Amino acid sequence: MPLPGPDDASDDVGFSVPPHVDDRLWRHPSELSVLGLDHPRRRGGPLTLAVAAGMVGAVVAVSLLAVLGWLDADDGRDAPAVIRQAARPAAAPVASSGSVVRIAEAVRPSIAKVRVEGAVASSGSAVLYRDDGHLLTNAHVVEGADRIEVALADGSTHDADVVGADDVTDIAVLRIDVPPSDDPYPTAVLGTAADLAVGQPVVAIGSPLGLAGGSSVTTGVVSALGREVEAEGTSLLDMVQTDAAISPGSSGGALVDGTGAVIGITTAVGVSDVGAEGLGFATPVDIARSVAEDIITQGRAVHVWLGVEGTDLDRRSADELEVRGGARVDQVVEGSPAADAGVSRLDVIVGVGGQPVGSMAALVIALRDSDPGDEVVLDLLRGGDSRRVVVELVERQG
Numbered sequence: 001m002p003l004p005g006p007d008d009a010s011d012d013v014g015f016s017v018p019p020h021v022d023d024r025l026w027r028h029p030s031e032l033s034v035l036g037l038d039h040p041r042r043r044g045g046p047l048t049l050a051v052a053a054g055m056v057g058a059v060v061a062v063s064l065l066a067v068l069g070w071l072d073a074d075d076g077r078d079a080p081a082v083i084r085q086a087a088r089p090a091a092a093p094v095a096s097s098g099s100v101v102r103i104a105e106a107v108r109p110s111i112a113k114v115r116v117e118g119a120v121a122s123s124g125s126a127v128l129y130r131d132d133g134h135l136l137t138n139a140h141v142v143e144g145a146d147r148i149e150v151a152l153a154d155g156s157t158h159d160a161d162v163v164g165a166d167d168v169t170d171i172a173v174l175r176i177d178v179p180p181s182d183d184p185y186p187t188a189v190l191g192t193a194a195d196l197a198v199g200q201p202v203v204a205i206g207s208p209l210g211l212a213g214g215s216s217v218t219t220g221v222v223s224a225l226g227r228e229v230e231a232e233g234t235s236l237l238d239m240v241q242t243d244a245a246i247s248p249g250s251s252g253g254a255l256v257d258g259t260g261a262v263i264g265i266t267t268a269v270g271v272s273d274v275g276a277e278g279l280g281f282a283t284p285v286d287i288a289r290s291v292a293e294d295i296i297t298q299g300r301a302v303h304v305w306l307g308v309e310g311t312d313l314d315r316r317s318a319d320e321l322e323v324r325g326g327a328r329v330d331q332v333v334e335g336s337p338a339a340d341a342g343v344s345r346l347d348v349i350v351g352v353g354g355q356p357v358g359s360m361a362a363l364v365i366a367l368r369d370s371d372p373g374d375e376v377v378l379d380l381l382r383g384g385d386s387r388r389v390v391v392e393l394v395e396r397q398g
Helices: 097-110 285-298 315-321 337-341 360-367
Strands: 048-051 111-118 122-130 134-138 145-151 157-166 171-175 201-206 216-231 234-242 254-256 262-272 275-284 308-312 327-332 348-352 375-382 385-392
Touching (some): 097 201, 134 285, 157 285, 275 285
Antiparallel strands (some): 111 145, 134 171
16 A cells, blocks of 8 residues: 655555655655765754665755656567576575675676666666566666666666656666577576564675676675655655665665575665765565566556555553554545445554554555455454454555
C-alpha cells in the first residue's frame, strides 16, 4: 500500500507530510549539493540524509523520488531471461579479508556505473540482475534523465532505457542492449532480506562519486532492520541500516551477505557537515525484485489500496488495550475496501493475516505482498472488543 503524497488528502495511510527542511532531523537528497554538505544550516546542524548518488555540479531542484514515465516493456524479446537467485542458505559470516576478496570477485562484474544527463547531471550505480541486460537501480538516480549511459565492469559502455520507476520504493529498472547469445551479461545472485539479523556481516559494492577504475567495496554489519527513512513528500519503509560505508554515487549499488547474495539495493547515507556518519540504508532486495518484475511485466509497479488514514497507537493507549502497538484509524475513505469491509474510525488495526501489526508503517509493509483482488484478514480492536474483518484489496490509482 503506497504512502500519501503532499496533495493526497484521501490516501490510505496517515503519515503526515514531513516537516519543513529547517525543522527536520533528516534532509532529502534533493536539498543537498554534490557531497550533500552545503545546506545553509549545516554548520553545527543535525544529522541529515543525503542520497548516495553524487550529484554533479548543482543541487537537484525537484524531488528525487518522483515517478518517471513508463516506457514500453514489451520489446518482442521471446528468450526468457535468467535471474540468478540464492537458495536461501544461512549467510556465511564475512570472517576474513579472504572472504571479502572472494565476494568482491564474484559480485563486482555485475555492478555498473550509471551516468545521467539531464537538467542536472548525476551518477549512480546499478546491479545487473537479468542476463538479458536488465538492471536494478534507484528511481532518484534516473529521475529527470534525458540520456543514461551504463558502464559495465568490463569497461564497455551502453546507452540505457528506463523501463520504469517507482517512487514509493525508490526502485527503477534500466535496460541495455541484448548481449550476444553466446556471451550473456554477468548477473548478481539475488538472495533475501527476510532472514537478516542485526549484527550480521555485509558488504556494500557500488561506484562512489562516479570515479573511474571500477566499483568500490566496503564492509560492515547490519546495524538495524525495519527503519523508516523520511524523504521529501514520502517515506521509505522497512529499510536495512548498515554501517558499511556508502559514499555519494553508490545509490543503486548492492548490499550483499556473507554468501555473496544481494540482500539490498543501497539507497541513502546519513551525513553531517563533516561527511558520512556511518549510517547507510538499503531497500530489501525482496521488495526491489517484486517491484522490478511488476515494472517489466506490467510497465509499472502495482500497489494495493486499503483506504484508511491513521496514526500509530500511542504507548498509553496500547497499555490500556493490553497490546504492544497498532494502527489507529482516524479516517476511512468512503467507498474504499476498508469501508466496504466495515472498518470504522477509531478502530485499531493490530493484525494482518494473523501477523501482529504495531504501527501504520507496519500495516503498509504487511500489505506489500498482496495483489489487487486478494482478500486479507484484519484483526481490529473497537472499544476494547476484538473483531475480525475480511477486506478485498484493490489497486491504488494515481
